[in-house]
Amino acid sequence: xxxxxxxxxxxxxxxxxxxxxxxxxxxxxxxxxxxxxxxxxxxxxxxxxxxxxxxxxxxxxxxxxxxxxxxxxxxxxxxxxxxxxxxxxxxxxxxxxxxxx
Numbered sequence: 258x259x260x261x262x263x264x265x266x267x268x269x270x271x272x273x274x275x276x277x278x279x280x281x282x283x284x285x286x287x288x289x290x291x292x293x294x295x296x297x298x299x300x301x302x303x304x305x306x307x308x309x310x311x312x313x314x315x316x317x318x319x320x321x322x323x324x325x326x327x328x329x330x331x332x333x334x335x336x337x338x339x340x341x342x343x344x345x346x347x348x349x350x351x352x353x354x355x356x357x358x
Contacts, residue, residue, distance in 0.1 A: 311348040316340075 278291035284298035313320065321335035329343035329351055343352035 313344075313348050314342075314350050316350060317342055317344075 275292045276288070276290055277293045277295040278288035279286045279298035280291045280294040281287060281298045284300055286297065286299060317332060317334060319335055320332040323330055323332045325331075327343075329345060331341055331343050333339075333341050339356045341354040341356070342350050343354070345351050
């Protein structure tokens with residue numbers, strides 16, 4: 258009886274065990290049987306080309322971060338300047354938010 262119980266437990270556990278592999282469909286090594294992503298996914302190479310380039314305002318010597326929010330592109334400098342700049346798609350500053358240090 259113990260043998261049957263052991264065999265039952267082993268079969269039951271193996272049927273419901275998780276399979277660790279790549280679960281992302283776009284990855285080259287996607288495994289449709291995987292139930293848990295183990296971080297092993299790798300993706301095909303892709304080339305992205307910028308559609309256009311524009312000169313930023315002199316107030317923004319460099320953009321250290323960029324996010325799209327409220328129909329503007331918000332950026333900030335990497336130095337001691339604590340101003341957030343809201344730009345339109347052409348790079349013109351439309352709003353400024355100054356935060357004290």
